[in-house]
Amino acid sequence: xxxxxxxxxxxxxxxxxxxxxSILGYEGISxxxxxxxxxxxxSVMDVYVKCSGQFDKCVNFYGQNLAGKxxxxxxxxxxxxxxxxxxxxxxxxxxxxxxGTGWMPNSAANSNAWDSFVTIGARSQTEAQTSSxxxxxxxxxxxxxxxxGTVQGGxxxxxxxxxxxxxxxxxxxxxxxxxxxxDKKMLLGRFTIDISSCLATDVITMQMHGQVxxxxxxxxxxxxxxxxxxxxxxxxYLVPSPGALALVGLAGLVSRRRKV
Numbered sequence: 539x540x541x542x543x544x545x546x547x548x549x550x551x552x553x554x555x556x557x558x559x560s561i562l563g564y565e566g567i568s569x570x571x572x573x574x575x576x577x578x579x580x581s582v583m584d585v586y587v588k589c590s591g592q593f594d595k596c597v598n599f600y601g602q603n604l605a606g607k608x609x610x611x612x613x614x615x616x617x618x619x620x621x622x623x624x625x626x627x628x629x630x631x632x633x634x635x636x637x638g639t640g641w642m643p644n645s646a647a648n649s650n651a652w653d654s655f656v657t658i659g660a661r662s663q664t665e666a667q668t669s670s671x672x673x674x675x676x677x678x679x680x681x682x683x684x685x686x687g688t689v690q691g692g693x694x695x696x697x698x699x700x701x702x703x704x705x706x707x708x709x710x711x712x713x714x715x716x717x718x719x720x721d722k723k724m725l726l727g728r729f730t731i732d733i734s735s736c737l738a739t740d741v742i743t744m745q746m747h748g749q750v751x752x753x754x755x756x757x758x759x760x761x762x763x764x765x766x767x768x769x770x771x772x773x774x775y776l777v778p779s780p781g782a783l784a785l786v787g788l789a790g791l792v793s794r795r796r797k798v
Contacts, residue, residue: 560754561765562588565723566744566773570733571652580634580652581733581775583744587724592717593756596658596724597709599748600675601691601701607768609701609748611689613731616741622701624688625680631742632687634732640684641704642674643667656681656727658706659714670714671707678702701748710759726750733777742775 567584587596601609610622615631626632633654636647643666647653653663656674660666674681677699679690691701706714716722729744736742747770756762 560589560591560594561752561767562590564588564769564771566771568773568776570776570778571730573652578732578734580730581742581777582652583729583773583775585726585729585746585771585773587726587750587752589716589722589724589754591722591754591756591762592715593759593762594716594722594724594752594754595709595714595759595762596706596726597751597753598658598675598703598705599656599726599750600703600705601677601693601699601748603698603700607700607749609691609703611702611727611729611744611746611748614743614745619745620688622689622691623679625690627687631731633689634687634730635685638684640686641678641681641689643670643672652730654728654730656704657725658704659716659718659724660706660711661719661725665713669708669711671711673705673707675699675703675705678704703748709753712759715759731775733775736777738777740777742777744773744775746771746773 564587569582571580571582601607612620612622613627613629613631615629618629620627620629636650636653639647639653641656643655643657643663645664645667648663655663657666657672658670660670666672677692679692680686681702681704689702693700712718716724731742749766749768752765753762754765
C-alpha cells in the first residue's frame with residue numbers, strides 16, 4: 539500500500555497566459571516510495587506543466603542570461619538552501635539516483651519508481667532516453683554525472699545561458715505531445731530525496747525556476763505558436779513521521795490478510 543500523493547498546484551504561467559490559453563499552470567506531486575530491497579524510504583516530487591491542447595509540446599528547459607533569466611533546481615532543508623551552481627548538496631537533502639545513473643534518462647532504471655531523472659513529456663525512462671532522446675545542454679554541468687546530488691548549472695564566457703538545462707532531440711515524437719496523456723500534463727522531471735533518517739519536523743522543499751520553449755495551439759505535431767514562458771515554483775516534500783509510515787505498512791498487511 540502506498541502513501542497518499544500530495545498535489546501542489548500553482549497558477550497559470552504569467553508569461554504565457556496573455557499569449558495563449560494552452561498552458562494552464564504547473565504542479566508538483568509528492569509521494570512516498572518504500573524500497574523493500576534496501577529498506578530505504580524516498581520522498582518523490584514529479585513536476586508537470588499542465589496543458590489543454592492535444593498537440594501542445596515542450597522542447598526544452600533552460601536558463602538564458604544574467605538579467606534574471608537564469609535556471610535552477612535546488613532543495614532547501616529547514617531553511618538551508620543549496621546553491622544552484624553547487625556540485626554537492628551541503629544541506630543534507632541531496633537528490634538520489636539508482637546506482638550508476640544520473641540525471642539523463644536511463645533504461646536501466648526504468649523499473650525503479652523513485653529514481654531521479656529529467657525529461658520533457660515522456661514518463662518512461664526508456665522512452666525518454668531513446669524515442670524522446672532527452673539531452674543535457676552544455677551548461678548542465680553534472681547532467682551526465684552518475685549519482686549527482688544537485689542540479690549544477692553553469693554559463694558561457696559572456697554570461698549567457700546561466701543554469702542547467704535539458705531538451706528533447708526529437709521534438710516531433712508523439713510521447714512529447716500533451717495529448718498523448720489523458721491528463722494533458724507534460725512531465726519535466728522526477729526529483730527524489732532519501733527520507734530514511736529524516737525527522738517528522740524536517741521541512742524540505744524544492745525550488746525550480748527557468749524558461750521553457752513550448753509549441754501551443756497547434757493542429758498537428760509540427761504546428762503551433764512558439765512561446766517561451768518563465769516560471770518559478772516552490773513545492774514541499776512529504777516527510778511523514780515514522781509512525782505514519784508504520785500505519786501505512788500495517789494497513790497493507792491487514793489488507794493482504796483479509797484476502798487470504
